[in-house]
Amino acid sequence: MGMGPTSVSLSVASPSPNLTLERTDRWRGLREYAPLRWLLPLALLHGLLYLVIVPPWQHYDEPTHFEYAWLIVVHNHIPTMDESDPQMRHNALESMDRFRFYPPGQHLDLTDPNPTEIGMNQRYHPALYYMLVALPLRLVANLPIDVQLYTARTLSLILYTLIIAIAWRVTVVVVPDEPLIQLVVPLMLLFTASFADMMTAVNNDVLVNFAAAALLLGCVLLVCGGMHPTSLVLATLALGVGLITKRTAVILLVPYVLALLWAWHRTPLRLWMVAGVLVIGTLMSAFAGLEIVQAANGTRILALRPWLNQLDSSYLRLSLDSWVRSVSDLEQTNLLYQLLLTISFTSFWVRFGWGNIIIGSWADWVMVGICVACAVGLIVQGWRSRSQMSLSQQRCIWLFLIAVVLGCLSLIARLHPLPSPGYIPYIPRGRYIFTVMLPVIWLIVLGWQGLFPNRWKHVSPIIILGIWGIIDLIVWSNTLIAYFYGVG
């Protein structure tokens, strides 16, 4: 008799097998996200260090990016190219001067009530990013301009932190059975000092980089999990945000289309067929749209065929002809490509502020060494692991590789059309392809593993992470401090 209530109680309290399984699944799901408990605070603190150490206005075009958002707050509309506010410019100049923005010996006339310029006008960019920045700025509109700038930087800090979480998620999706790599990739992205420096600035690149990372997550989810609505919405939304933030995001279209293709067609494609279609397609397009002509200096270059030139001048308005002529003039561009390689490579990895702060030439050479070694390692690793990786993993890595190649090509494209002889063209900085920073980090980790024999392979991610961590530590604790605060 005494067992009666107990048995009733037990029967009530004991969960059904289904319920237990559901709880276990939920617990496992929560545990899966456990690394974020320290990864997110770490990213936030790391970004915060960069945010507070770098004095106001000391990032690429920060004054004019800020001005764009500020004008939206004050005028309640998207400003035109000519709009400005003399008082705001005066306050900004006063703050720039106070924070030693200008080199020694250069002093501003702060008594001028109508200062003309505070940098390169950024209002040719789409307004999305600046509208986002304007949201927190409205809350501090009456506070000093330094406070407003730091508030604007805070939005970048949040996006930087989220990118690290996205990087972690991308890695979990691609290599679900590699817990070490799942942490090494986001940590390496976190420790990439040039990226952290850029991602805590007021600059529309920040939103493009965030959109690119989100797009990559959407793409790997599509490739690994098939045409799922959530993945599709994520990838499409991220692509949309990227495209309406800055034109540098246009390279993201290719990974997006590829991911859709691979999500739809989940069986292997024959390599020769893919290569054949690509080669024939490229040749046919080139033959249909381009012709060989003689340049003014006598060299043979490519030019648009008349029908395409007509289409471009009447509809596309991209000055494609001068661009194609410029790209195909190898004699003129040969030296510039060398310059582009040097400037874009160093500014991608080890340049800070306005690209004027360097760690030292040793860091340039360390990065050259690592990148060359990883390129070799990537080939070795690709050959060694070709049978061990699943189709979706292989496709994800192809996606990363294609994104990185496109990023490099976009830098070359940005160099053209070259100005008239005698004028020095603008050499694009590496920050324009921070959109592909996550795929680059992925390839570095993979390539680095390829350099080690199988029995040492498990140690290799720790070594490369250590190198990244040490360089980052040197940057924030010494390089930036020495530059901005005169000691270190």
Place this chain on the structure above:
Amino acid sequence: MSTTATNITVRTSRWLTALIGALCITALSMITTLDGGIAPPTPTDMPITLAGITTIEQTFTITRPDLVGLAIQIHPATQIVPDLRIPLHLRYADGPPIDLVSENLSVQAATNGVIAIRFPPLMAVHDLRVPTTTLTFILDIPQVQPNTGLTFTARENHQTPDTLTIDGRVLTNRELVFAPIYQHRWADSLWPISAMARGKPGVLGWPPLYALLAYIYLIVLGVGIANLRRIFLSQG
């Protein structure tokens, strides 16, 4: 003790250690000392009687950041001077006539023949706004009875180009006996937190914040490294 209780104890003690560390970092970052004292008397010292003087101007060159005060030698009055206050203006020597500091020196507050004023740290060194690191302080001497005996001291100076001007007349190779007072933060020898905070708004202007932030970051980094190690060992 059960495993759960042990875990809780370990976790609590770690949190406490981290918290104590944070308090120590904050406390150490706040320690400052003052450097600067009046040099001992020399045979060339000569008194400057304040009676009949309107202004005294003295230029000097800042040698370090964080100038926080000035100490001026004064000989006390032989007669009682009720609460005499001497206005002092500190300006850039060659810059715009803006007062960096404007204070009143209270003669009654002089101790051991030295009258001192303190002000928030000045950042003239490393501040590119400053056309020069030479400052000048101007003393507007109020009317003093001739027989009060209140005097400053001047002495020969051949080492520096600093000038002493009394009522518009430059006294070559002479300077007022005074000393700039600099603040020295101990933590700056390790990491220049005072420079990092200088001029920044709100909490960003509080030097210990930077040390604290770096400390917390390194603690969380330590947690991350511990997690990596655990995963690495479980894989190995």
